[in-house]
Amino acid sequence: MKKVIVIGGSPMIGKTTISTMLGARLLYPCISSDDVGEILQTVVDINPMKGTFYLDYYANSTKEQLIKDLVVYHQHLETAIYRLIEIHSSSWKNPLIIEGYALYPDMMNKIKNDNIFSIWLIAENDLLKSRMMKKSSFYQEANNPDRIIENYLYRSEWQNRTILEQCRATNQKYMMINEHTKPDEIVSSIYDMITTA
Numbered sequence: 307m308k309k310v311i312v313i314g315g316s317p318m319i320g321k322t323t324i325s326t327m328l329g330a331r332l333l334y335p336c337i338s339s340d341d342v343g344e345i346l347q348t349v350v351d352i353n354p355m356k357g358t359f360y361l362d363y364y365a366n367s368t369k370e371q372l373i374k375d376l377v378v379y380h381q382h383l384e385t386a387i388y389r390l391i392e393i394h395s396s397s398w399k400n401p402l403i404i405e406g407y408a409l410y411p412d413m414m415n416k417i418k419n420d421n422i423f424s425i426w427l428i429a430e431n432d433l434l435k436s437r438m439m440k441k442s443s444f445y446q447e448a449n450n451p452d453r454i455i456e457n458y459l460y461r462s463e464w465q466n467r468t469i470l471e472q473c474r475a476t477n478q479k480y481m482m483i484n485e486h487t488k489p490d491e492i493v494s495s496i497y498d499m500i501t502t503a
Contacts, residue, residue, distance in 0.1 A: 314409035321407070323461060
């Protein structure tokens, strides 16, 4: 069994749900790349939203700036994520599932280790938009909710496309997810992939 399982994808794709369910099945603990970012922010000024209310950030930033900020922020996390994966894939450390939107196929392609299994969740059609519209608590207090939705979706869809392109370019495993894909089906598919890898 692989010691480290990496589950990546854009926001709202279901990474946390899938990782938690898979972790329960494998008896593996889970950690999010978001947690890594939160810890690093206590010692290094890397958060593009620092000092700004998140609704103002999404309302007042250009689409280009949102993507630039995302890329730079995720680049800041790479070294810490590499180290986390490195120590948990070794023989002396407990296994781990790490999930998050700060993970990319290009990043994992740099790591050559047989103890790691990566899978990428890719949204089909309007899945991200549908899930965003259902998450009204995210934008309901905004002065201009349409602008928040437009910008957040633009960035999420850009990341979704980028991850798919990187998967294809590096020949990594991915799963297409739509409104009808059930979490337990995804978990079973990933479990089968892991046990036969």
